[in-house]
Amino acid sequence: MKDNLKLENQLCFPLYACSKEIVKKYKSILDKFDLTYTQYIVMMVMWEEKEINVKNLGDRLYLDSGTLTPVLKKLESKNFIKRTRSDLDERNLKLLLTEKGIKLMDKVQNVPNEIGKCINLSKDEALQLYKLLYKILDNKE
Amino acid sequence: MKDNLKLENQLCFPLYACSKEIVKKYKSILDKFDLTYTQYIVMMVMWEEKEINVKNLGDRLYLDSGTLTPVLKKLESKNFIKRTRSDLDERNLKLLLTEKGIKLMDKVQNVPNEIGKCINLSKDEALQLYKLLYKILDNKE
DNA sequence: CAAAATTAAATTGTGTACAATGTAATTATA
DNA sequence: TATAATTACATTGTACACAATTTAATTTTG
Numbered sequence: 001m002k003d004n005l006k007l008e009n010q011l012c013f014p015l016y017a018c019s020k021e022i023v024k025k026y027k028s029i030l031d032k033f034d035l036t037y038t039q040y041i042v043m044m045v046m047w048e049e050k051e052i053n054v055k056n057l058g059d060r061l062y063l064d065s066g067t068l069t070p071v072l073k074k075l076e077s078k079n080f081i082k083r084t085r086s087d088l089d090e091r092n093l094k095l096l097l098t099e100k101g102i103k104l105m106d107k108v109q110n111v112p113n114e115i116g117k118c119i120n121l122s123k124d125e126a127l128q129l130y131k132l133l134y135k136i137l138d139n140k141e
Numbered sequence: 142m143k144d145n146l147k148l149e150n151q152l153c154f155p156l157y158a159c160s161k162e163i164v165k166k167y168k169s170i171l172d173k174f175d176l177t178y179t180q181y182i183v184m185m186v187m188w189e190e191k192e193i194n195v196k197n198l199g200d201r202l203y204l205d206s207g208t209l210t211p212v213l214k215k216l217e218s219k220n221f222i223k224r225t226r227s228d229l230d231e232r233n234l235k236l237l238l239t240e241k242g243i244k245l246m247d248k249v250q251n252v253p254n255e256i257g258k259c260i261n262l263s264k265d266e267a268l269q270l271y272k273l274l275y276k277i278l279d280n281k282e
Numbered sequence: 283c284a285a286a287a288t289t290a291a292a293t294t295g296t297g298t299a300c301a302a303t304g305t306a307a308t309t310a311t312a
Numbered sequence: 313t314a315t316a317a318t319t320a321c322a323t324t325g326t327a328c329a330c331a332a333t334t335t336a337a338t339t340t341t342g
Contacts, residue, residue, distance in 0.1 A: 004253045005246065007185045007201065011267055012163050012256060014274035016178075017203045019160035020329075021278065022153050027330085037157075038298060044148045055320060060148065062158045065321050067299050074297090091307050091320040105146060112145045115153060120280040125273055126152055132262065132270045133155035137162065139261040161299075168300085179328060196290060206291050208329050215327090232290040232337050 025118050026111075033108055034078060038063075038071050040108070046081060046097050047105050053092040080104060166259050167252075174249055175219060179204075179212050181249070187222060187238050188246050194233040221245060 003009050026037045035043070045052065045060050054072070058064055072095065075081045080101035086092035121129065144150055167178045176184070186193065186201050195213070199205055213236065216222045221242035227233035262270065 001188060001246070002250065005185055005188060005249070007182065007189065010185075010253065011260070011271050012160075012167070013182060014271060014278055015156070015163060016160045016182075018274045018277050019153075019157045020203060022156060024330075026153070036297065041148065041154060041157075044146055044151075047142060047146060048148065053320080054322095062161060063298095064300065066301080066323080069322055071298075089308070089320085093321065105142070108146070109143065112151065118280075119152070119277055121273065121276060125276070128269065129273045130152055130155065132266055132273070133159045135262060135266070136159050136260055137155055139259075165300080177327065194290080195292095204328095205330065207293080207331080210292055212328080230290085230338070234291065 022115070022119070025115060029111055029114050030108075033104065035104075035108075036071075038067070039075055039080075040111075042068070042071060042075060043080060043101065043104065043108075046095065046101065050097060052095050053086070054095070055092075057095065075101075163256070163260070166256060170252055170255050171249075174245065176249075177212075179208070180216055180221075181252075183209070183212060183216060184221060184242065184245065184249075187236065187242065191238060193236050194227065195236070196233075198236065216242075 007013055023037045026040065030037065030040055041061055042057065045057055049056075052060075054065055054068055058068055061068075072081065072083060072093075076083050078100075079098055082096045082098055084094050084096070086094045119126070148154055164178045167181065171178065171181055182202055183198065186198055190197075193201075195206055195209055199209055202209075213222065213224060213234075217224050219241075220239055223237045223239055225235050225237070227235045260267070
């Protein structure tokens with residue numbers, strides 16, 4: 001058997017496995033805030049943008065409406081966001097933070113720190129990794 | 142707003158996004174072999190091991206029986222593997238390659254190469270990334 | 283040795299992901 | 313300006329992914 005099909009020689013497998021393991025870690029941390037990882041990254045964009053439509057949100061998160069629609073409905077049912085159609089263009093769904101959604105930001109302040117503790121990389125290594133990942137991502141557009 | 146909750150300052154988000162984008166790329170390449178990405182990495186382990194049980198397969202792939210059972214049934218229905226209980230310990234499900242499963246290895250020889258072309262990293266950068274990812278993974282055990 | 287504990291898979295329920303398609307609103311064009 | 317093309321979002325169908333539970337087989341222990 002040639003080595004090129006061995007799992008240990010793949011670059012993509014550790015990427016896939018690592019992503020899953022870290023999302024799993026997030027789950028254990030986010031549970032107490034009644035958030036999933038996907039809901040959490042949606043909220044991160046909301047805290048930055050205050051107002052955004054599904055299309056632009058999807059562009060930021062590399063997700064499409066098929067994934068986002070149910071997630072956004074869930075976040076609305078939890079009263080973290082509000083969903084209303086734009087007046088200017090009724091195709092656009094305007095996403096807005098609620099009071100509860102704004103308050104959530106304070107509550108999760110320590111999440112990035114907690115996650116950081118689970119990843120045993122030095123500051124320099126983390127930065128290296130960050131740059132390599134964005135180099136791949138930027139190429140895919 | 143503090144910067145610690147900005148999406149662009151997270152290390153985990155590009156990991157998550159990158160993983161998804163690459164799996165998507167795999168999908169387009171693996172389609173012609175009637176394989177999904179998950180089925181493909183299961184087959185990679187099978188080609189290496191010839192025979193393995195679900196538990197050990199899951200340890201290799203960071204997947205549990207809840208995920209693997211339906212994937213393995215699918216691979217069996219496509220005649221790539223055979224599933225039989227072990228004689229020595231009936232709790233163990235013995236996974237074996239079929240003739241068709243062995244032949245599949247030749248057909249996908251070029252997949253790693255095709256994927257490589259989608260990732261614009263130098264050999265050195267790819268190795269760096271590989272090491273950083275396994276450093277995180279090894280810590281999670 | 284019999285009951286308890288452990289182990290391996292399977293099952294169930296929830297939540298993504300994404301391709302493909304559908305629908306309604308808006309924009310471009312003949 | 314009516315129709316065609318495009319756009320934004322929702323829906324449908326398929327395939328993971330994982331926590332929690334169940335079931336059956338094996339091992340440990342009192």
